[in-house]
Amino acid sequence: MLDRLDRKILSILQEDATIPVAEVAKRVGLSTTPCWRRIQKLEEDGVILRRVALLDPKSVNTKVTVFVSIVTNQHSEEWLRRFAELIREFPEVVEFYRMSGQVDYLLRVVVPDIEAYDAFYKRLIAKIDISDVSSAFAMEQIKYTTALPLSYIQLDKDKQL
Structure with a gap:
């Protein structure tokens, strides 16, 4: 089960997976090592599937x-x-x-x-x-995001912070 810190970490990483772990840790109120361990666990558990670069379709001629x-x-x-x-x-x-x-x-x-x-x-x-x-x-792309809504995560009641 995930907790509020996991949800905060996921929110940050969905916006920019290149942010250094130290910066993620600072933003969620953890030290670097525990934050890194949480990210590793999220990857091991399959919550984070992979980290990718999002490309501009026009720049790669797929407009x-x-x-x-x-x-x-x-x-x-x-x-x-x-x-x-x-x-x-x-x-x-x-x-x-x-x-x-x-x-x-x-x-x-x-x-x-x-x-x-x-x-x-x-x-x-x-x-x-x-x-x-x-x-x-498609005539026009009005909204595009790869970020999933995180408000639906069922948080672990025992880990509430």
């Missing part, structure tokens, strides 16, 4: 975002396994979800332009049988 809705009449475990393996081969797919409702799968795809998306689409449909594919191009 077009496409939300791809996929419907299939294939609902076997084998088909899903094959489809998931196939999707992992496409670096343009940055998010992949199995959905409830009328759409079976939703992809977020990033590409330089419509022509690149068309090439992606053709490679995709050539490799797997899909009943319907619908694409929606």
